[in-house]
Amino acid sequence: MAAYEVLLLDNGSPLFYTLAWALESKGYGVAAVSSPEVAIESLARKNYDLFVATLTQESPEALEVVKRARKLNPEIRVIILGGDNQVAFPLEAYRLKIDDYVLMPCSPVELWRRVARCLGSLEEAKPAQSDSQVRLAAINERVLNKLAIMFHDIRGAMVTTSAALQLLLRGSHGYMDAEASQKVQELHSRVKKIVGLSEEYMAHFLGGNKDVTLNSELVDLREEIVAPILEEFSEEIRDHGITIDNRLQTMSAATIPIKGSKLYLKSVFRNLFGNGIKYGGDGCTITIDLEERGANCCLKVRNSGGQVFEENQPLLFPGSRQVIKGDGARGLGLGLRLVKDIIKEQGGDIWYEPRGDGSNFVISLPQC
Numbered sequence: 001m002a003a004y005e006v007l008l009l010d011n012g013s014p015l016f017y018t019l020a021w022a023l024e025s026k027g028y029g030v031a032a033v034s035s036p037e038v039a040i041e042s043l044a045r046k047n048y049d050l051f052v053a054t055l056t057q058e059s060p061e062a063l064e065v066v067k068r069a070r071k072l073n074p075e076i077r078v079i080i081l082g083g084d085n086q087v088a089f090p091l092e093a094y095r096l097k098i099d100d101y102v103l104m105p106c107s108p109v110e111l112w113r114r115v116a117r118c119l120g121s122l123e124e125a126k127p128a129q130s131d132s133q134v135r136l137a138a139i140n141e142r143v144l145n146k147l148a149i150m151f152h153d154i155r156g157a158m159v160t161t162s163a164a165l166q167l168l169l170r171g172s173h174g175y176m177d178a179e180a181s182q183k184v185q186e187l188h189s190r191v192k193k194i195v196g197l198s199e200e201y202m203a204h205f206l207g208g209n210k211d212v213t214l215n216s217e218l219v220d221l222r223e224e225i226v227a228p229i230l231e232e233f234s235e236e237i238r239d240h241g242i243t244i245d246n247r248l249q250t251m252s253a254a255t256i257p258i259k260g261s262k263l264y265l266k267s268v269f270r271n272l273f274g275n276g277i278k279y280g281g282d283g284c285t286i287t288i289d290l291e292e293r294g295a296n297c298c299l300k301v302r303n304s305g306g307q308v309f310e311e312n313q314p315l316l317f318p319g320s321r322q323v324i325k326g327d328g329a330r331g332l333g334l335g336l337r338l339v340k341d342i343i344k345e346q347g348g349d350i351w352y353e354p355r356g357d358g359s360n361f362v363i364s365l366p367q368c
Contacts, residue, residue, distance in 0.1 A: 258297060308352065
């Protein structure tokens with residue numbers, strides 16, 4: 001499945017946010033705009049594959065955007081969502097070439113099914129690839145998968161550095177004279193350029209392949225995976241007032257040996273721990289625990305923030321991830337799909353467990 005570009009005329013509802021998140025996690029390029037005027041400008045600049053918008057009695061401008069979209073790109077697919085108080089669409093909406101109509105209220109899962117079906121019809125229209133093209137694509141994805149993780153980690157470090165430099169420029173750590181301030185500003189600009197370059201490369205390279213081969217080695221989970229990532233996030237932990245309950249430290253064993261790739265397992269834990277900070281919120285508690293289940297050990301990363309709504313849980317680990325295209329305005333994270341692919345390749349698994357006091361992600365890995 002190739003990646004496609006999707007434009008959302010966002011009405012600010014949580015449903016649109018969930019849809020954007022699900023599309024990005026599946027590898028699609030997503031742009032969300034809040035006004036018909038901006039939507040038309042976006043359509044004029046880029047050929048989108050799918051346009052999704054809400055049509056309400058108070059805001060019928062979506063139909064004009066659809067007309068303009070069809071003129072600019074006759075091949076674009078269109079999905080129209082009806083407003084909450086509508087029982088039917090206006091007659092004019094049926095006169096236009098619309099690929100699907102969705103009356104509200106609608107669950108996120110049902111909306112995702114509609115979008116996936118629409119994008120799937122685009123995939124069916126593509127000509128079949130030759131055997132050599134399929135083999136070449138598989139090789140490319142294996143290489144790009146590794147590059148994606150590397151650029152993700154580089155970008156994360158550079159974003160943190162940029163934020164620290166910004167605090168210096170604001171005087172948060174004391175006074176700087178004009179010359180020092182200028183030098184810090186120059187450094188800040190250079191770091192931002194590196195962030196921009198890494199985002200650009202990620203936008204082209206980010207992808208996943210279930211057949212990707214990762215080198216396996218003997219790794220100490222506590223000292224070589226968890227400890228260095230906690231050190232990386234030390235500033236964020238302090239600044240957000242987060243409490244870390246690292247129960248691996250109280251285990252009597254000298255080491256916690258597991259099989260896997262240190263580079264990719266660190267990326268997995270970095271992704272999950274970063275999400276714990278992001279979604280747990282200021283002042284939350286993140287608990288890191290371990291238990292044995294047969295031949296595997298289960299690393300648990302829990303945060304005391306909110307739970308993932310039940311209707312959104314099927315979207316946590318969507319289907320195979322491919323190359324992302326687009327400006328990545330809503331985020332360029334590895335995504336749980338790629339995390340799951342990596343863990344599967346290591347001979348383990350990952351899943352979500354809702355808890356009364358927050359969210360819990362469990363990584364199952366083979367022990368030595």
